[in-house]
Amino acid sequence: MATDCYNLSHWYLKENMDYEVSHIYNRSRGMILFGFNEIVIDLLNRQIEEWMIMDAEEHARSVGMKFPSKMWYGLIKDMKGYIPLKVEALPDGSWVPKGTPFAQVTNTEEGYGELVTWWEGVFLHSYFPSGCATEAMYLKRYLMERGTDTNKFHSFGFRGHRSMEDAYWAIKAWNMVMEGTDDFHGLQHTPNSNMSTIPATAHKTIQQFDNEIDAFKHAIDKVSEKGQEAVSLVIDTYDPWNIINNHLTDIIDYAQEREIIPVFRPDSGDIKEQAKAIYEKADLHAKGYPPFCGIIIGEGMDRKKIIEFDNYFKENNIPLQYISYGIGAGFYKHIDRDYLGFAMKTAYSNGKDRMKLTKSNPYKQSIPGYVNIVNDNGVMTVDYTKHGLYEIVYEMDERSSRPKYNRVSWCDIAKRVNLYTDPKVPLQEEIVLSPSVEQKKKEFRKRYL
Incomplete structure (x- = not known):
């Protein structure tokens, strides 16, 4: 039932369902592909049972639709309930230029073409982990350009998520390239990551004390x-x-006597001015030595705002090594399906190559036929070949007793992502089409436009 209602009618709106091929694209911008491998395997590596079909039939009737039961019962008879699809894709962790058919789905047995797009909605859910991995990669590239420690960005994202599933994907993406985090649950999902954190007061710990300074001293003593x-x-x-004006230097002295670095967190008001005042007062108090403190800013931060703040601090001669940021929902709240432009489009159906031409919006045009991605002298290119960068994620046919799948480990994905965090590594902006693919599209334009 993990499908769209309109799929319940496609089995009789089509002429046949013999064989089909579809591609999945990132039409809006380049990205790091992440989550697709896990989502596909967890979805397809199962057996369909009769009770599932009966349940779907009942729900279809409730919305005035007829479920394609014959196809599904045939799948139990012919395939022992396993799903006869082949899913190929670029490896998770790859940089994917804008407009790339990064995945290709085909049915392996005749008559099951409708299954190619049946789970389209679930396949496209990989937009969120991919968006998070892309954002994490850009943040790391900026940190390396910034020239400071790579632990200067700290995840504050857990409480802002809409679901535990989103929280799961976001911290797995973050931990591939970052170290600082407040997302404790990430340890169970990425046990081999380099997660780090420090003790931190909250308003609830300060409010326990009648005197705010006593709260700070107590925290320093306990740490x-x-x-x-x-x-x-x-x-x-x-x-x-x-x-800042009356107690900052006393707190610094108290902490320094105990060899504890106080990291001050201004969290409301004019945070930039407060951070500037903290550094200037600490610097003056240090009398020529490096100021014994740090500053972390976590109020409404995202990549754009961090760059804005950093420029302000540089203009005011505040070394960025003293400034850290906590990034909450600003890491992921802008990521929806349109952000990367995820879409799945038919490339072969009813015995012929097919494409969406969309004269009114070339951005939505697709690529016809069975393809692969090749590395043409360092340029990622779509071509008509069986040999290329695609890897099989999942495959099941009648000759197999069970599905074959290639589950890629988080550690291997993280290694691949980190190849792109160096700002000196160029990122191809858009996919290139081979001459043969361009010719095929030209033929379609001549035929339909």
């Missing part, structure tokens, strides 16, 4: 007792300027 090295101190529970 020292635990043998830790730093603590984040949120300063806006009452009046951040009171802390």
